[in-house]
Amino acid sequence: MGRLSPQNLSRGDMIRIGLLILALILPFFPFVSDYILHITILIFLYMILALGLNIVPGFNGLLDLGYVGFFGIGAYTSGLLTVHFGLSYWVIIPLAFANGAIWGILLGAPTLRLTGDYFAIVTFGFSELVVLFLTNEIWLTRGPLGLPGIAPPSIDLTLFGGPKWEFAGELPYYYLAIVMVLVTVFVMYRIQDSRLGRAWFAIRDDEIAAVSCGINLLNYKVIAFAISAAFGAVGGSFFARWVTFLSPDMFKFWESFLILCMIVLGGMGNIWGVMIGAVVLVSLSEVLRELLPLLGLPVQVRFLAFGLIMVLMMRFRPAGIMPIPAVAAKMKAGRVKRKRGTAAAELKIGSTTGLNK
Amino acid sequence: MFLQQLVNGLIIGGIYAMIAVGYTMIYGVVQLINFAHGEIYMLGAFFAVTFISVLGLPFYAAFILSMACCAICGMLLDVVAYRPLRNSPRLAALITAIGMSIFLQNLAMIIWGSRPKPFPHGTVPAYFDNTAVTFGGVNLSWFHLFIFGLTLVMMIGLNLIIKKTRWGKAMRAVAQNKTMAALTGINVNRVITYTFALAGALGGAAGVMVGAYYNSLYPTMGYVAGVKAFAAAVLGGIGSVPGAMLGGVLLGVAEALGAGYLSSLYRDGISYAVMIIVIILIPAGLFGKLIKETKKSM
Numbered sequence: 001m002g003r004l005s006p007q008n009l010s011r012g013d014m015i016r017i018g019l020l021i022l023a024l025i026l027p028f029f030p031f032v033s034d035y036i037l038h039i040t041i042l043i044f045l046y047m048i049l050a051l052g053l054n055i056v057p058g059f060n061g062l063l064d065l066g067y068v069g070f071f072g073i074g075a076y077t078s079g080l081l082t083v084h085f086g087l088s089y090w091v092i093i094p095l096a097f098a099n100g101a102i103w104g105i106l107l108g109a110p111t112l113r114l115t116g117d118y119f120a121i122v123t124f125g126f127s128e129l130v131v132l133f134l135t136n137e138i139w140l141t142r143g144p145l146g147l148p149g150i151a152p153p154s155i156d157l158t159l160f161g162g163p164k165w166e167f168a169g170e171l172p173y174y175y176l177a178i179v180m181v182l183v184t185v186f187v188m189y190r191i192q193d194s195r196l197g198r199a200w201f202a203i204r205d206d207e208i209a210a211v212s213c214g215i216n217l218l219n220y221k222v223i224a225f226a227i228s229a230a231f232g233a234v235g236g237s238f239f240a241r242w243v244t245f246l247s248p249d250m251f252k253f254w255e256s257f258l259i260l261c262m263i264v265l266g267g268m269g270n271i272w273g274v275m276i277g278a279v280v281l282v283s284l285s286e287v288l289r290e291l292l293p294l295l296g297l298p299v300q301v302r303f304l305a306f307g308l309i310m311v312l313m314m315r316f317r318p319a320g321i322m323p324i325p326a327v328a329a330k331m332k333a334g335r336v337k338r339k340r341g342t343a344a345a346e347l348k349i350g351s352t353t354g355l356n357k
Numbered sequence: 358m359f360l361q362q363l364v365n366g367l368i369i370g371g372i373y374a375m376i377a378v379g380y381t382m383i384y385g386v387v388q389l390i391n392f393a394h395g396e397i398y399m400l401g402a403f404f405a406v407t408f409i410s411v412l413g414l415p416f417y418a419a420f421i422l423s424m425a426c427c428a429i430c431g432m433l434l435d436v437v438a439y440r441p442l443r444n445s446p447r448l449a450a451l452i453t454a455i456g457m458s459i460f461l462q463n464l465a466m467i468i469w470g471s472r473p474k475p476f477p478h479g480t481v482p483a484y485f486d487n488t489a490v491t492f493g494g495v496n497l498s499w500f501h502l503f504i505f506g507l508t509l510v511m512m513i514g515l516n517l518i519i520k521k522t523r524w525g526k527a528m529r530a531v532a533q534n535k536t537m538a539a540l541t542g543i544n545v546n547r548v549i550t551y552t553f554a555l556a557g558a559l560g561g562a563a564g565v566m567v568g569a570y571y572n573s574l575y576p577t578m579g580y581v582a583g584v585k586a587f588a589a590a591v592l593g594g595i596g597s598v599p600g601a602m603l604g605g606v607l608l609g610v611a612e613a614l615g616a617g618y619l620s621s622l623y624r625d626g627i628s629y630a631v632m633i634i635v636i637i638l639i640p641a642g643l644f645g646k647l648i649k650e651t652k653k654s655m
Binding site: 057061063065110111114116117118120121122124125126128129132135136253254257260264297298300301303304306307308309310311314315318330331 | 388390438441442445446447448449450451452453455456457458459460461462463464466467471580584587588591620622623625626629630632633636637640
């Protein structure tokens with residue numbers, strides 16, 4: 001890691017390290033209340049989710065509308081294992097990861113042969129079925145009553161003669177969330193630069209070319225979907241132990257849409273962009289939550305803003321705030337054609353190499 | 358019992374079919390899953406109630422006016438949201454559609470409030486509740502007959518429009534090949550916008566009928582109905598109008614029978630399950646085009 005000596009740092013690295021230090025000392029600023037800390041944890045949680053989802057639309061170019069289903073599976077895995085078996089959170093993380101991945105493979109293996117729209121619809125149907133299952137299987141999940149009393153995580157050193165320290169207040173969750181985000185970002189960067197990541201990008205950019213280079217489309221897509229689902233489930237496992245209460249309502253389609261918004265806003269496929277998307281949208285959501293009651297409107301109306309943001313982004317900046325070149329080129333493919341202007345060129349649909357070809 | 362469930366299923370299935378036809382027509386001409394279609398249906402119901410309670414119109418007048426408004430909404434939706442993205446990747450259009458759906462739903466929540474609304478008392482014709490026909494122990498009210506008859510008339514009318522009129526011919530041409538259609542002098546964008554209008558009118562009519570039938574309107578009603586209708590369209594083979602009609606009726610019957618005999622808790626789950634299974638096993642649906650063609654259009 002000689003790269004980390006000060007003279008080798010690029011400006012981007014400096015910003016990254018600066019932001020990390022800022023995040024680490026944030027709780028000690030006097031103006032930071034528990035509320036702000038809570039929102040920041042929420043931002044970190046959504047970062048994990050958005051980074052996880054990003055694998056499917058951002059790295060592979062497939063639209064996943066059912067991500068919240070995996071988030072819900074992870075959350076209930078964590079919640080139920082805690083309530084019924086009292087498992088430690090550190091054991092639950094890999095279990096949730098595995099459970100998410102299993103469901104990702106179960107759903108992905110038969111459906112990833114499908115092209116764009118059909119796949120999006122299947123994932124959407126899946127997440128709705130998850131919510132229905134959570135609502136109706138009362139013997140397991142207590143249904144709409146919700147699952148209360150999930151114990152917070154604890155660091156248990158009694159085995160080595162140390163103390164047992166249970167999480168209380170927002171502070172320990174804050175640092176746990178930072179660690180989880182860092183791990184997620186690290187994994188994402190490693191995947192992005194690996195053989196696996198390059199295969200995904202090849203699939204995203206041109207499926208036919210990818211196949212002819214010997215990439216097994218289905219295998220790589222299933223791996224992508226499983227990893228994405230697993231990160232969703234890990235996010236869910238944290239969520240369950242953090243809010244200590246789960247109800248099926250928390251895993252409605254809107255959450256999928258919100259996470260998708262973050263990716264689209266930040267720039268599909270761009271790890272930094274996706275994280276910025278999470279910061280912007282969670283903050284916006286909280287600001288609107290404060291603002292809307294003052295205007296006499298129900299809080300749900302903030303989704304109106306999200307809907308509008310998505311429509312406007314697609315219209316004016318389809319590759320997001322921080323676009324990556326490959327996605328931007330695709331999203332612009334149609335626009336250039338329109339400016340050229342003859343009726344036939346204007347209407348030539350098939351030639352655009354769309355993300356969802 | 359069985360007959361009663363079957364009749365319920367047929368009625369609700371007819372309504373699904375009307376919405377599903379909208380999905381399938383739009384998919385046929387622009388290859389876009391118009392997620393906001395369910396919201397047009399919701400708007401239809403709210404328009405009707407507003408016309409009745411604010412303007413004091415009689416039920417039938419409000420019904421027709423509401424259909425017209427929904428047609429306009431459909432056209433606006435296309436012109437404002439989808440037309441600028443005509444040549445963009447499918448992902449962009451799909452995300453826009455979801456965005457519009459959420460936008461419209463919350464707009465309705467701002468305008469009409471989030472609590473369920475009934476139709477104003479006494480505005481739905483009184484004889485609707487009277488029994489019209491009884492056979493095999495099943496009572497059919499006039500309202501059942503009204504919905505059933507209207508669905509039938511609209512489906513036949515739609516088929517005539519698509520098969521017999523110049524405009525229908527243009528629609529079919531656009532659905533087959535936009536470039537060729539444009540070369541023969543068809544204004545493709547206008548045909549697409551008209552298709553949205555037609556779909557919107559049908560969706561609005563379905564919304565008014567459901568609103569009056571269950572006597573309860575709420576801004577999220579378009580979401581579930583939209584998803585079910587989409588499942589129906591998928592079942593029938595997306596892009597195929599007769600397929601959507603049959604798919605709607607089949608799904609309605611399956612749902613009513615499933616809810617009656619299996620578990621009413623999973624009533625909504627049936628359509629999701631049908632959707633997933635159909636997509637996995639026969640992605641072209643019952644009447645869809647060859648899979649090869651479907652794939653090409655992706």
